[in-house]
Amino acid sequence: MQxxxxxxxxxxxxxxxxxxxxxxxxxxxxxxxxFHAEACDSLEDLIGRLRVGCAALLMAEEALEPRTIQVxxxxxxxxxxxxxxxxxxxxxxxxxMEKVPKHRKIFAPGANVNVLERPFRPGTLVSTIEVALxxxxxxxxxxxxxxxxxxxxxxxxxxxxxxxxxxLELNTHLESLVxxxxxxxRTPLRGIQGYSKLLLDDCGNxxxxxxxxxxxxxKAASERMDTLVIDLMAYGRIARSEIELAPVHMEEAWKxxxxxxxxxxxxxxxxxxxxxxxxRVQAHFPTLTQVLANLLNNALIFVxxxxxxxxxxxxxxxxxxxxxxxxxxxxxxxxPEHHERIFRLFExxxxxxxxxxxxxxxxxRKGIERMRGKVGLESAPGKGSRFWIELPKAA
Amino acid sequence: xxxxTLVTSQNFPQSTILLVDDNEDDTYIFQRAWKAAGISNPxxxxxxxxxxxxxxxxxxxxxxxxxYGFPLIVLLDLNMPRKNGxxxxxxxxxxxxxxxxxxxxxxxxxxxxxxxxxLELGANSFFVxxxxxxxxxxxxxVWHEHACQRVFVTLPFP
Numbered sequence: 001m002q003x004x005x006x007x008x009x010x011x012x013x014x015x016x017x018x019x020x021x022x023x024x025x026x027x028x029x030x031x032x033x034x035f036h037a038e039a040c041d042s043l044e045d046l047i048g049r050l051r052v053g054c055a056a057l058l059m060a061e062e063a064l065e066p067r068t069i070q071v072x073x074x075x076x077x078x079x080x081x082x083x084x085x086x087x088x089x090x091x092x093x094x095x096x097m098e099k100v101p102k103h104r105k106i107f108a109p110g111a112n113v114n115v116l117e118r119p120f121r122p123g124t125l126v127s128t129i130e131v132a133l134x135x136x137x138x139x140x141x142x143x144x145x146x147x148x149x150x151x152x153x154x155x156x157x158x159x160x161x162x163x164x165x166x167x168l169e170l171n172t173h174l175e176s177l178v179x180x181x182x183x184x185x186r187t188p189l190r191g192i193q194g195y196s197k198l199l200l201d202d203c204g205n206x207x208x209x210x211x212x213x214x215x216x217x218x219k220a221a222s223e224r225m226d227t228l229v230i231d232l233m234a235y236g237r238i239a240r241s242e243i244e245l246a247p248v249h250m251e252e253a254w255k256x257x258x259x260x261x262x263x264x265x266x267x268x269x270x271x272x273x274x275x276x277x278x279x280r281v282q283a284h285f286p287t288l289t290q291v292l293a294n295l296l297n298n299a300l301i302f303v304x305x306x307x308x309x310x311x312x313x314x315x316x317x318x319x320x321x322x323x324x325x326x327x328x329x330x331x332x333x334x335x336p337e338h339h340e341r342i343f344r345l346f347e348x349x350x351x352x353x354x355x356x357x358x359x360x361x362x363x364x365r366k367g368i369e370r371m372r373g374k375v376g377l378e379s380a381p382g383k384g385s386r387f388w389i390e391l392p393k394a395a
Numbered sequence: 396x397x398x399x400t401l402v403t404s405q406n407f408p409q410s411t412i413l414l415v416d417d418n419e420d421d422t423y424i425f426q427r428a429w430k431a432a433g434i435s436n437p438x439x440x441x442x443x444x445x446x447x448x449x450x451x452x453x454x455x456x457x458x459x460x461x462x463y464g465f466p467l468i469v470l471l472d473l474n475m476p477r478k479n480g481x482x483x484x485x486x487x488x489x490x491x492x493x494x495x496x497x498x499x500x501x502x503x504x505x506x507x508x509x510x511x512x513x514l515e516l517g518a519n520s521f522f523v524x525x526x527x528x529x530x531x532x533x534x535x536x537v538w539h540e541h542a543c544q545r546v547f548v549t550l551p552f553p
Contacts, residue, residue: 179506183474186503190526191420197528198427226526233505241507 009053010140013037013129016046018062026058033126035133043068047075050085056132057087064106073108082142086132087113088125175240182233189229192222224357231359234290235345238367243284245371247394250325251278253285254313257292264300270309272296278315279323280394283371288391291367292327294360295387299329301356302385318390322373328386334379343375364389399495402467402547410547411437411464415447415483416472416501421524428528432535437464444478447471448486451493452553466496467547471518473502473509484516492552 013035017023023039030037037058040046050057064072079085087107107113112135114128196219204212254274258265265272281288296311303309310330318324334342338349343365346358368375368389379385402410416422422440429438441447447469450457457463469487473480480500487493500513500521510521522538525531 179504183503186524186526187418187421190424190503190524191418193526194420194424194427194528198424223527230526237505237507 006053008036011036011055011133012049012053013056013058014040014046014049014054016040016043016057016059016063018060022060029122029125030058030129033122033129035129043071047071050075054085055136056129057085058129059087059089061089061091061106069106073111076108076111080143082139082146084112084135084139086135087111088116088128088132089113090116090118090120092118171240175236178236179233182229182236185229186226189222189226193219193226196222228357228359231357231363235359235363235366238287238290238363238370241287243287243370245282245284247280248283248285248288249278249280250288250315250323251276253283253288254278254292256285256289257296260289260293261296261300264297268300268303268309270300270311272311273313275312275314281323281391282394283373283391287367287371291364291389292325294364295327295389298356298360298387299327299331299385302331303329304332322390322392324388324390326386326388328384330384333381333383333385334377335381336379339377339379398551400549400551402549404543407467407543407545407547408435409437410467411439413447413450413466413469414438414440414501415442415444415469415475415480416440417442417475418472421472424528425531428531428535431528431532432539434535434539436539439463439466443475444480444483444486447483448478451487451496465549465552467549468497468499468542470499470501473500473504473513481512481516484513484518488517490552492550495548495550496552497547 013030015023015026015030015037017026017039020039020041023041027037027039038049040049046057076085089106114132116125116128196215200207200212200215200219207215251274258272264270292313296313299311300309307330312328313326315323315325334349341347342349343361345362348356348358364387365375368391371391373392374390375388377385377387414422414425416425426438426440439450441450449455450463451465453460453463453465471480471483478486480502484498487496487498497519498517500510500518501524502509502522503524504510505523513521522534525534
């Protein structure tokens with residue numbers, strides 16, 4: 001029913017004439033010619049019907065008072081983008097002297113006005129109205145296409161929102177699964193570690209060298225697995241925690257990283273130096289500290305046993321907007337073909353006796369990604385490594 | 396009005412510590428580390444939140460206060476069957492007479508939300524269980540040294 005009404009409104013021709021009789025005459029004529037026409041008895045009536053729907057306007061010049069014109073122009077300007085309402089204006093005969101057509105003086109420049117000069121034959125009015133309706137049909141087609149596009153876009157947007165929500169939920173679920181698994185893995189591990197230590201303490205004298213060696217291997221393997229699980233949990237934390245970027249003093253983050261690695265630095269008698277100046281960067285302090293600590297830790301442990309590690313840290317400009325922080329070591333170095341691989345989870349290339357877990361550099365990359373920075377390295381076997389991270393300068 | 400009791404370094408060594416943890420390997424290793432760290436305080440062990448509540452209330456089988464002394468500090472695991480650590484904390488802080496009871500979380504969880512939730516529910520501190528027994532011994536030494544210097548207030552309960 002609504003649709004029928006809407007279509008009727010869409011295709012009606014509104015007629016505005018100076019007197020009711022004139023209007024009724026025109027309406028009667030148009031209806032006999034097969035059009036759906038409605039007479040408007042005032043400007044307000046016309047505007048009201050116009051807002052509901054209308055295919056074309058037919059108006060007599062005499063009906064146009066200055067106020068009518070003003071209001072009408074205003075309504076025409078507010079048309080939706082697809083609409084260009086056809087107006088047929090019936091005027092009295094003009095003298096040849098008039099250069100500027102009358103409707104140009106009356107309507108705003110954008111209006112779609114066709115002028116019919118009196119006297120005209122009825123057939124002329126019919127064909128004028130037919131042309132107006134043809135134009136209007138095209139406009140309605142565009143309107144329908146636009147409506148369809150809007151509906152599709154809305155549907156698409158809804159679908160994207162739903163998918164995003166699903167993915168977020170799945171992600172949260174997976175991350176909490178990683179945590180639960182890691183947590184549950186650590187519990188039996190503590191048992192294995194603890195009891196092998198107690199066995200060695202309590203019954204060590206009952207075991208021969210072979211037995212002690214096996215026990216030591218059990219203990220070492222379980223300790224290694226514990227480190228792995230802890231690293232995985234750290235990776236999970238970096239990957240999912242809330243990160244807000246703020247100005248950070250690079251030197252403070254580096255000092256915190258050095259403090260984290262103090263035991264290794266002392267054990268390996270390492271020389272760690274930082275070379276000013278240290279500009280401020282846009283970063284997340286705990287994440288940046290973790291990233292630097294992992295880079296420093298790598299610089300300290302991937303060094304031959306008989307060599308004291310030497311690590312330098314400095315910062316230089318990288319264009320106008322970013323800085324590049326370098327961590328250089330005198331370690332075993334990494335062949336260029338492995339430079340991409342080492343950042344992936346669990347990937348390892350080193351051949352040292354005490355291997356890493358293969359998580360440290362993944363934490364570095366994930367942390368840097370989350371702070372919208374970049375990471376890379378320059379290295380070759382036997383030549384040491386120079387890792388760099390790029391971060392935006394603090395505003 | 397019941398009188399509060401003050402516990403300082405003088406009477407600390409006689410104070411019972413209650414360990415709440417369901418994992419028997421963990422509690423056995425904990426007891427060994429407790430001895431290895433040279434801590435002389437009596438150590439009681441229960442396996443979940445329900446038992447811990449029964450212990451605090453002194454109901455059976457914990458009705459002998461000579462054997463099951465009222466704890467000065469509760470060392471609490473979070474992940475436990477039946478009543479877990481969070482639920483236990485929640486219960487404790489609803490008991491007026493237990494509002495000064497020191498509860499320190501000792502768990503393998505490093506989840507920031509867990510730390511936050513435990514502290515919000517009124518835990519006094521939060522420790523992560525070390526993997527190595529040697530690390531647990533050194534943690535207990537530092538913990539004990541610090542605990543001896545503290546001043547505690549306990550209210551009679553129930």
